[in-house]
Every structure is written in C-alpha cells, then in structure tokens.
Amino acid sequence: MSVNKPAILFLCLGNICRSPMAEGAARAAFAAAGVDAHLDSAGTSDWHIGRAPDPRAQAEMARRGADISMLRGRQLSAQDFYDFDLILAADAQNMVDAEQIMPDAATAKLQLMLDWVEHSQRSSVTDPYYGDEDGFAETWGDVSAVADALVRHYRGD
Ligand code: 4NP
Numbered sequence: 001m002s003v004n005k006p007a008i009l010f011l012c013l014g015n016i017c018r019s020p021m022a023e024g025a026a027r028a029a030f031a032a033a034g035v036d037a038h039l040d041s042a043g044t045s046d047w048h049i050g051r052a053p054d055p056r057a058q059a060e061m062a063r064r065g066a067d068i069s070m071l072r073g074r075q076l077s078a079q080d081f082y083d084f085d086l087i088l089a090a091d092a093q094n095m096v097d098a099e100q101i102m103p104d105a106a107t108a109k110l111q112l113m114l115d116w117v118e119h120s121q122r123s124s125v126t127d128p129y130y131g132d133e134d135g136f137a138e139t140w141g142d143v144s145a146v147a148d149a150l151v152r153h154y155r156g157d
Contacts, residue, residue: 006154007038009080010113010143011098012090015043015073017129017136019090020053022113022143024061024068029147035154041071042080044097048073054129060136064144081106088113088146091124114142116149 010022019041030037051073052058061068078101080087087110089095098110114120125142128135 005036005038006086006150007084008040008086008088008150009076009084009108010039010041010088010090011044011076011094012041012125013043013045013094013097013127014048014129015041015045015075016048016051016054017057018125018127018139018143019043020068020071020073021057021061021136021139022088022090022125022146023071024066025064025140025143025147026150028064028066029144029151030154033151033155035151037154038084040084042074042076044076044094046075049075056128056133056136057139060133060140064140076101078103081108081110084108086111088116091127113146116153117142117145118149120145 010019012019023039023041026039053068053071058069081102087108089112112123113125114123128139
C-alpha cells in the first residue's frame, strides 16, 4: 500500500473477539490522532465468516466509546499478504496458521500484536472467548496499548 497510508490487518482465530476489538481500538486511536490508515481484521478460521463480533466484545468496546457492531467476520487470505503492510497476530498459534498460507512473495510483515507494546507482561493477547467478562477488559487493555503504539509510530513520535 502507499507509503503515506499504512495498511494494517489485525488477526486472531475467530475474528469475533480479539481482532475486531483491536481494529476498533485502532480505528478510534488513528481517528483521534488524525492519522489516515487502512485498518481491517480477519480470522485464521472460517468459523464466523459474516458474523458480527461477540456481544461481549461489542459491549466492552461500547464501554470504551467504540462501536464495532458493524464489523463482520472474514477469513485471512493469501491476498492479504500483498494488500497490507502489517499483519498483527493476537497469539503464537495465529502466527503459525498465518505462515501456512503466507505466499513466498508476501510484502506484508507478520508480527505479534504485543511486539508493539514495550514491557508487555504477555507476548500473546489472551483469548477471552471461553472466559468471563473480565477477560474482555484485559483484551481491551492489550489492544488499546497496541493501537496507541501504532499511532505513535505512524505519527512519527
Ligand atoms: P477470537 O476468539 O479468536 O479472539 O475471535 C475466538 C472466537 C471464537 C472461537 C474461538 C476463539 N470459537 O471457538 O468459536
């Protein structure tokens, strides 16, 4: 994508919890900073294609002032490795699964989301899907830190 407009894809397993929350946090942070970016999210699985984010993820984001109700699940494709500059995976398994379909000529950089967060206590964003509401607040903490770090980078801080 263009040098001036970063294109960033957030990746998790189902594309209904962590990656749409990361997309929503990034949309809010980039908009607040006035930095133009192409932001999207996807899942490594095909389990929730076309579905809205998990209601608990929507509720957590709404509490933080971000509406992600319009997002719809989609599956990562090989084309994404050309269309995006960065593909940021929530966890190590997502990295392994993404590497399976990454074309040899991929131009996107594949990284963990939390590689962007200095002094993070975790390397992977914990999957809140199987847990209780507290997990979604923890996910918000992680993805908003990622979003802030991305904005600082692309704003040129
Ligand atoms: P996500 O969480 O990868 O953060 O979207 C999950 C969502 C759904 C499932 C697993 C994880 N699932 O098993 O359906």
